[in-house]
Amino acid sequence: MTDNSQVGTDGIQKVRNIGIIAHIDAGKTTTTERILFHTGQTHRMGNVDEGTTTTDFMDQERERGITIQSAAVTCEWLGHQINIIDTPGHIDFTAEVQRSLRVLDGGVVVFDGVAGVEPQSETVWRQADRFGVPRIGFVNKMDRTGASFPRTLDMVKERLAANPVAVQIPIGAEADLAGVVDLIEMQAIFFGEGDVPHVTAIPEKMQAAAHEWRQRMLEQMADLDDEIAVHYLEGQEVPATLLRSALRRETVAGHIVPFLCGSSLRNKGVQPLLDAITAYLPSPLDVPAMRGTVPGTDEEVECHPDPSAPTAALVFKIVTDPYMGRLVYFRVYSGTLRHGQTLLNVNRKENERAGRIVRMHADHRDEVEEMRAGDIGAVLGFKAAGTGETLCASERPVLLEKIHFPTPVISLAVEPVTKADNAKLGLCLQRLADEDPTIQVRQDDRTGQTVVSGMGELHLEVFVERMKREFNVHARVGEPQVAYCETITRLARGEYRLVRQTGGHGQFAHVILTMEPLPAGSGFVFEDALRGSSIPRKFVPAIESGIRDALQRGVVADNPVIDIKVTLVDGNYHEVDSSDMAFRAAASMALQDGASRAGAIILEPIMHLEVITPEEYTGEVMGDLKIRRASITGMERRHETQSITADVPLATMFNYASGLRSRTQGRGAFTMEFDHYAPVSEAVQRMLSLKKAA
Numbered sequence: 001m002t003d004n005s006q007v008g009t010d011g012i013q014k015v016r017n018i019g020i021i022a023h024i025d026a027g028k029t030t031t032t033e034r035i036l037f038h039t040g041q042t043h044r045m046g047n048v049d050e051g052t053t054t055t056d057f058m059d060q061e062r063e064r065g066i067t068i069q070s071a072a073v074t075c076e077w078l079g080h081q082i083n084i085i086d087t088p089g090h091i092d093f094t095a096e097v098q099r100s101l102r103v104l105d106g107g108v109v110v111f112d113g114v115a116g117v118e119p120q121s122e123t124v125w126r127q128a129d130r131f132g133v134p135r136i137g138f139v140n141k142m143d144r145t146g147a148s149f150p151r152t153l154d155m156v157k158e159r160l161a162a163n164p165v166a167v168q169i170p171i172g173a174e175a176d177l178a179g180v181v182d183l184i185e186m187q188a189i190f191f192g193e194g195d196v197p198h199v200t201a202i203p204e205k206m207q208a209a210a211h212e213w214r215q216r217m218l219e220q221m222a223d224l225d226d227e228i229a230v231h232y233l234e235g236q237e238v239p240a241t242l243l244r245s246a247l248r249r250e251t252v253a254g255h256i257v258p259f260l261c262g263s264s265l266r267n268k269g270v271q272p273l274l275d276a277i278t279a280y281l282p283s284p285l286d287v288p289a290m291r292g293t294v295p296g297t298d299e300e301v302e303c304h305p306d307p308s309a310p311t312a313a314l315v316f317k318i319v320t321d322p323y324m325g326r327l328v329y330f331r332v333y334s335g336t337l338r339h340g341q342t343l344l345n346v347n348r349k350e351n352e353r354a355g356r357i358v359r360m361h362a363d364h365r366d367e368v369e370e371m372r373a374g375d376i377g378a379v380l381g382f383k384a385a386g387t388g389e390t391l392c393a394s395e396r397p398v399l400l401e402k403i404h405f406p407t408p409v410i411s412l413a414v415e416p417v418t419k420a421d422n423a424k425l426g427l428c429l430q431r432l433a434d435e436d437p438t439i440q441v442r443q444d445d446r447t448g449q450t451v452v453s454g455m456g457e458l459h460l461e462v463f464v465e466r467m468k469r470e471f472n473v474h475a476r477v478g479e480p481q482v483a484y485c486e487t488i489t490r491l492a493r494g495e496y497r498l499v500r501q502t503g504g505h506g507q508f509a510h511v512i513l514t515m516e517p518l519p520a521g522s523g524f525v526f527e528d529a530l531r532g533s534s535i536p537r538k539f540v541p542a543i544e545s546g547i548r549d550a551l552q553r554g555v556v557a558d559n560p561v562i563d564i565k566v567t568l569v570d571g572n573y574h575e576v577d578s579s580d581m582a583f584r585a586a587a588s589m590a591l592q593d594g595a596s597r598a599g600a601i602i603l604e605p606i607m608h609l610e611v612i613t614p615e616e617y618t619g620e621v622m623g624d625l626k627i628r629r630a631s632i633t634g635m636e637r638r639h640e641t642q643s644i645t646a647d648v649p650l651a652t653m654f655n656y657a658s659g660l661r662s663r664t665q666g667r668g669a670f671t672m673e674f675d676h677y678a679p680v681s682e683a684v685q686r687m688l689s690l691k692k693a694a
């Protein structure tokens with residue numbers, strides 16, 4: 001067991017919690033791998049293309065060459081402890097980015113130097129904006145033909161409405177990329193075969209460009225910093241220390257984004273990137289204190305990163321490790337989380353005892369006694385704690401805000417092949433859904449099938465593979481289908497009186513409720529407005545469960561009902577014949593009764609789509625989108641390509657990937673993410689309701 005000495009009370013300022021985020025294939029995992037190599041965490045450089053990287057450890061990641069799960073690793077650089085989360089770029093796994101951004105203090109956004117700002121770069125940039133995460137930019141793949149650092153910066157300015165500040169420029173291009181000019185120290189850094197970069201004077205032929213770019217950087221910084229402005233206007237040299245501290249302050253404040261460049265694959269630019277992470281990205285002390293509330297109230301609590309304060313930590317990820325068991329990843333916001341400590345799980349109102357605490361390195365794990373405020377790690381021994389839940393010291397209960405995840409929009413029916421498969425299915429689904437909050441599992445009462453919903457076709461494909469490989473469950477899997485929802489459009493009253501006399505004592509329950517539509521995204525709200533003693537309070541939970549049952553089953557067809565408020569207003573009971581079971585059933589029926597008058601409709605997911613196609617195929621791509629009922633929201637020419645944005649019903653977009661590929665000779669690309677729910681056409685509503693009646 002090692003001492004966790006790096007992160008002492010005053011060590012917190014030397015901690016960096018950062019995420020690597022970008023469009024798919026920009027080189028996040030390769031960059032992470034090189035960081036681990038250059039910080040001495042690995043002695044062999046892993047490669048995505050050979051399936052040998054540290055952070056893409058799942059076998060499907062290695063085979064597909066893409067990241068599926070975010071992975072957390074720790075390394076040290078210049079006396080700093082850097083906790084890095086490598087995230088996936090594919091839109092189906094966007095929840096992994098979401099949860100990572102929630103616990104990070106800073107981000108490195110990687111761009112492909114040829115493609116520049118790609119659709120998913122915009123998405124992650126917006127996500128980082130929403131979480132207020134300061135970031136630096138790394139223009140990767142500068143070794144590729146057609147890569148351009150200035151063009152990428154222009155795209156960042158235009159499309160991300162950001163203020164990029166170049167602190168480097170590349171030396172050489174494409175196959176001849178040799179190093180970078182450091183515009184702060186005004187020196188050249190060359191990366192050869194060896195481990196240590198070679199620092200020299202700026203080569204003669206780069207002098208003019210270097211001065212021009214430095215001038216540009218100084219102008220940008222003079223706008224933000226008075227001291228730099230004075231130096232600049234008076235024609236004096238601006239000291240590097242002054243520049244660095246201004247860059248740091250303005251980056252942390254989110255006013256600028258320092259930009260670096262290189263090629264991770266060719267080992268160029270990685271050490272300066274590490275320097276920049278320590279120099280410009282915030283420590284846990286530099287970001288606003290995490291806020292929470294006193295459970296059950298709106299009273300705010302600030303959780304300062306003070307190791308001696310009462311503990312408060314947020315669970316952001318669960319991984320079932322084949323050797324270690326259930327690993328619960330957390331970030332400590334205040335206090336210290338100790339081995340053996342009993343913590344209150346605020347969301348579940350249960351106590352849990354922390355088992356072993358581990359720090360994840362590249363190819364090993366360090367067991368530590370404790371983790372202090374500001375740090376990220378994993379703990380064993382928590383049986384219940386789920387993603388987004390708060391663990392805290394019982395003397396100061398605090399509820400940190402939950403992590404919001406996107407809505408799963410595609411479903412798949414799963415039917416176990418044999419009895420043995422059936423027996424294993426339950427545990428398997430529970431485990432996988434435990435790890436992935438964007439997987440939802442429900443039972444379809446009509447068909448008896450298990451329905452799994454997820455974010456996209458790839459997401460579900462990966463899920464089904466994991467069922468087979470990790471749990472050895474073989475199942476017949478249906479075609480992916482749209483996950484429809486239902487809602488109501490007007491206020492209605494529902495009532496049901498359940499009276500059953502069968503032999504001994506009967507069943508009696510009488511429930512009266514009202515229902516009303518809520519704004520999109522509100523989910524389900526239940527209110528108990530019972531007055532007097534028409535129904536004893538002890539039956540209210542059963543009534544709420546009955547309503548939930550009915551909402552799950554759907555009121556028009558078999559789709560869950562969302563954005564609805566149900567108020568229990570009145571009813572009646574019988575001393576002997578009333579029971580939880582009777583009230584649960586009566587509440588379900590009362591809801592169904594009211595829904596028949598509440599203008600219930602079926603909603604379908606509408607996706608936000610962006611297609612990038614070579615210009616010559618624009619006509620064909622547009623024609624096809626029209627057939628798919630897309631409404632075009634924007635078109636933009638970008639160099640020799642055309643970008644088309646549209647809102648389109650998911651129902652028409654299955655197999656779009658192969659359709660687009662054949663229409664554009666494999667040169668078109670697209671991303672698609674859930675945008676909102678909209679009512680289906682009357683014809684579709686009729687068709688889907690008929691299915692339920694059948």
Ligand SMILES: Nc1nc2c(ncn2[C@@H]2O[C@H](COP(=O)(O)OP(=O)(O)OP(=O)(O)O)[C@@H](O)[C@H]2O)c(=O)[nH]1
Binds near residue numbers: 027030049087142
């Ligand atoms: N030429 C070149 N190729 C690179 C560079 N960095 C990464 N690649 C290649 O780009 C591909 C994608 O790299 P990854 O590191 O897996 O990219 P990623 O951003 O982690 O991808 P996802 O996690 O799937 O979103 C691989 O084939 C890498 O070998 C680079 O600097 N130059």
Ligand SMILES: [Mg+2]
Binds near residue numbers: 029089
């Ligand atoms: Mg990756």
